[in-house]
Amino acid sequence: MEKITITSEKKPKFRIIVNITLGFALFIGFWYIFVFILQISHNGISVVPYPHDAFKSFFFLFSHPYDGVTLIEHVGASLFRVFVGVLYAFIIAIPLGIVVAINPILDGIIKPIIEMIRPIPPIAWIPFAIITFGLSTASHAFIIFMGAFFPLLQNIYDGVRQSSKVYQDVARSLGASRSQIAWDVILPSILPNIITGLRVAIGVGWMCVIAAEMMGISGAGIGYFINYMKNIGHYSNMVAGMLMIAIIGLGINGIFVLIEKYALNWKLNQ
Amino acid sequence: MFKINIKSKKFMTPEKTENLVLKNLEFNVEENDFMSIIGPSGCGKTTILRILAGFDNDFEGSLEYSPNSDNNYEKFESLGKIGYIPQEFSLFPWLNIEKNIRFGLDIKNIPKKEQDDTVERLLDLVGMTEFRKYLPHEISGGMKQKIAICRALAINPTSKLIVMDEPFSALDAQTRNSLQEDLLEIWRKQKLTIVFVTHNIDEATFLSRRVLVLTKLPAKVLKEFNIEISHQRDRTSLEFNKIRKDLLSYLN
Ligand SMILES: Nc1ncnc2c1ncn2[C@@H]1O[C@H](COP(=O)(O)OP(=O)(O)OP(=O)(O)O)[C@@H](O)[C@H]1O
Ligand SMILES: [Mg+2]
Numbered sequence: 177m178e179k180i181t182i183t184s185e186k187k188p189k190f191r192i193i194v195n196i197t198l199g200f201a202l203f204i205g206f207w208y209i210f211v212f213i214l215q216i217s218h219n220g221i222s223v224v225p226y227p228h229d230a231f232k233s234f235f236f237l238f239s240h241p242y243d244g245v246t247l248i249e250h251v252g253a254s255l256f257r258v259f260v261g262v263l264y265a266f267i268i269a270i271p272l273g274i275v276v277a278i279n280p281i282l283d284g285i286i287k288p289i290i291e292m293i294r295p296i297p298p299i300a301w302i303p304f305a306i307i308t309f310g311l312s313t314a315s316h317a318f319i320i321f322m323g324a325f326f327p328l329l330q331n332i333y334d335g336v337r338q339s340s341k342v343y344q345d346v347a348r349s350l351g352a353s354r355s356q357i358a359w360d361v362i363l364p365s366i367l368p369n370i371i372t373g374l375r376v377a378i379g380v381g382w383m384c385v386i387a388a389e390m391m392g393i394s395g396a397g398i399g400y401f402i403n404y405m406k407n408i409g410h411y412s413n414m415v416a417g418m419l420m421i422a423i424i425g426l427g428i429n430g431i432f433v434l435i436e437k438y439a440l441n442w443k444l445n446q
Numbered sequence: 447m448f449k450i451n452i453k454s455k456k457f458m459t460p461e462k463t464e465n466l467v468l469k470n471l472e473f474n475v476e477e478n479d480f481m482s483i484i485g486p487s488g489c490g491k492t493t494i495l496r497i498l499a500g501f502d503n504d505f506e507g508s509l510e511y512s513p514n515s516d517n518n519y520e521k522f523e524s525l526g527k528i529g530y531i532p533q534e535f536s537l538f539p540w541l542n543i544e545k546n547i548r549f550g551l552d553i554k555n556i557p558k559k560e561q562d563d564t565v566e567r568l569l570d571l572v573g574m575t576e577f578r579k580y581l582p583h584e585i586s587g588g589m590k591q592k593i594a595i596c597r598a599l600a601i602n603p604t605s606k607l608i609v610m611d612e613p614f615s616a617l618d619a620q621t622r623n624s625l626q627e628d629l630l631e632i633w634r635k636q637k638l639t640i641v642f643v644t645h646n647i648d649e650a651t652f653l654s655r656r657v658l659v660l661t662k663l664p665a666k667v668l669k670e671f672n673i674e675i676s677h678q679r680d681r682t683s684l685e686f687n688k689i690r691k692d693l694l695s696y697l698n
Contacts, residue, residue: 346536346594349499350550350601351526360553364540442539442581 225412234416242413245396251420254389254397257313258381261320265328265377270370273332274362290329298323298384302391315393316385323384324377331376335369336362368436368443375432382428386421398424448475448607448639449519452507454664455493467493468505469664475641477605480633482642482650484697485660485668491643494665495611498641500524511604522604526550529598529608533615535590537582543593544569544578550601568596571632588621592628599636607639615645626652630677647693651686652679659696669696 207227214222225233237247276283301322309315339362347361389399398417405414436443455468467490475481483491496502498509500523511522537546544565545552551561569575572592577585585593591613598608614622626649633640644650650657657671671693675685 340534342532342534342536343538345499345501345532346530346538346597347549347553348501348525349528349530350553350597352553356553360549361538364538367540442583 223411225415229412230415230419233412234419237413237416242401245401247398247401247417247420250396250398250401250417251424253394254382254385254399255424257316257385257388257397258320258378260313261317261385262324262374262377262381264317265321265324265381266374269325269328269373270332273329274336274358274366277333277336290326294326296322298380299387299391302388302393305388306393311393316388316397319388320381320384323380327376327380328370328373331369331373332366335366339365368440371432371435371440375429378428379425382421382425447477447512447515448522448605449508449510449512450475450494450498451510452494452497452505454507455490455497455502455505457493466664469666471507471660471666473658473667473670475607475639478637478639479656480630480640480642480654481656481658482644482654483658483660484644484647484650484693485658485665486662486697487645489660489662490665491660492611495530495609495641495643498524498609499528499530526554526601528603529595529601529606531591531594531598531608531610531613533612535582535587535616536594537590537597539582541582542578543574543580543582543585546582546593547596547600549597554601564600568599571599571635572596572628586621587617588625591617591625595629595632599638605639606637607641609641609643611643612645613642614649622649629653634677647690647697648681651690651693652681657693659693 204227211222211224211226214224234247240246241249272286276286298319301319305315305318309318343361343365344357347357352360385397386399386402389397390403392400392403394400398420402414402417402421405411405417450471450473452468452471454466454470457465457467459465471494473481483494485491493502497505500509509522509524510519512519537543538549541549547565547568548561551564556564565578566575569578572595574585574589574592577589582590582593594613595608599606614625617625629640630653632638642650642653651673654673657673658667659669659671660666661668671689673689675689679686
């Protein structure tokens with residue numbers, strides 16, 4: 177009989193590295209095959225660059241500005257817009273989420289408004305943003321706000337609703353006032369929901385900013401860059417821009433994994 | 447001494463009718479008492495405790511306290527002044543053990559030094575000094591309830607009164623028995639006053655000086671037992687089983 181070994185939950189580090197490398201190699205492999213097939217079927221010409229060309233452009237763009245703007249500056253512009261939009265969403269969603277979740281009357285009034293606006297995709301707000309705010313940071317921030325606000329609000333609302341009554345009771349019995357309960361009990365207990373909400377909000381915001389930039393609200397940003405490279409036919413630069421988006425996405429995700437691991441240790445193990 | 451007099455306590459049912467839960471329920475809690483409340487499921491034990499703990503003011507009747515035994519009773523506001531231990535594990539999961547115990551002191555802005563002394567003394571009382579930095583999910587269920595007791599004691603409740611709502615029901619039988627012994631020891635050492643709600647007749651018999659047996663809805667006191675045998679009770683003794691049988695006969 178064959179012996180069945182039970183592998184432990186925690187994979188060794190090198191195993192993880194091997195897996196990632198393998199996955200990456202597979203992806204690059206498919207990419208090559210894809211471009212190769214395109215070439216064959218289009219008489220030897222492929223508009224999609226090979227991975228090595230894309231990576232070459234990617235690294236080249238780090239040190240060589242295109243039209244005076246580096247790739248990093250484009251990314252910075254996009255990230256700043258996301259930051260502003262999400263910040264506004266955050267500032268409004270946290271108190272609103274808490275208040276609406278606690279107060280049934282406000283819940284009754286505000287819920288319908290929210291449910292009416294929520295189904296409109298943030299991208300559908302682009303023309304509205306342009307005629308209202310012009311071609312400005314405010315325009316971008318508004319679109320990102322529309323994308324980021326609802327997931328944040330929903331997470332905070334759910335958090336307060338699920339926040340255990342028991343903790344509030346105990347705090348009251350220990351003499352906590354209403355505001356102490358809000359700050360010292362409800363807020364820490366919904367911290368995981370706030371983090372999750374932020375994670376989703378930033379993800380959505382990042383998508384929105386790229387879409388907005390591609391719609392040509394402004395002359396900077398990674399979305400603008402990609403679209404511009406497409407228009408002038410510089411496809412390896414275009415793909416390099418897409419690679420940049422992937423890397424930023426990974427980075428943001430990594431930051432949240434760390435936050436959850438260290439700051440929300442208590443929640444993960446509950 | 448505490449005097450509890452609940453003339454009536456009603457809840458609204460979902461069908462918008464009144465549900466009279468407690469009616470003419472009266473009892474006293476004396477200094478250093480250990481009183482258990484038992485009764486059929488759903489008879490209003492938790493409701494009584496929530497009134498006693500000050501969470502629920504929506505009832506007819508009064509909660510009074512007299513510091514001496516001179517019958518000078520005054521209206522008593524419980525919030526912030528008596529200890530409350532719910533059935534569920536209730537330690538704040540985002541705070542470590544030490545900070546949980548500190549919570550009631552922190553919100554009252556008690557000086558740090560005084561807080562440290564209290565935390566030290568209470569951790570020592572339950573023999574958990576080395577667990578001070580642990581998070582609640584890192585300790586056992588029995589330990590959690592001990593720390594919950596520490597946290598309640600930290601605010602130095604009036605007459606050291608602690609009300610407990612089936613505090614050990616989430617624990618396995620063995621842990622439960624050993625926690626009952628720990629609780630008695632703390633009660634004795636600290637001269638606590640305890641009101642203890644339980645389903646478990648064995649538990650009530652083991653712990654209490656007095657047992658209130660409640661009737662079905664609307665609940666009132668059916669019978670008040672004094673348990674005369676001294677503590678260090680032997681669960682297998684004849685006396686113990688006789689009391690248990692008596693209690694049981696009233697419950698049915
Ligand atoms: N918040 C509430 N709203 C409406 N009815 C309630 C509420 N809390 C309790 N009741 C009703 O009051 C009665 C007593 O409930 P309570 O929880 O006090 O009983 P209990 O003796 O603690 O029960 P158990 O032994 O199951 O813990 C029940 O009929 C219950 O339906
Ligand atoms: Mg109950």
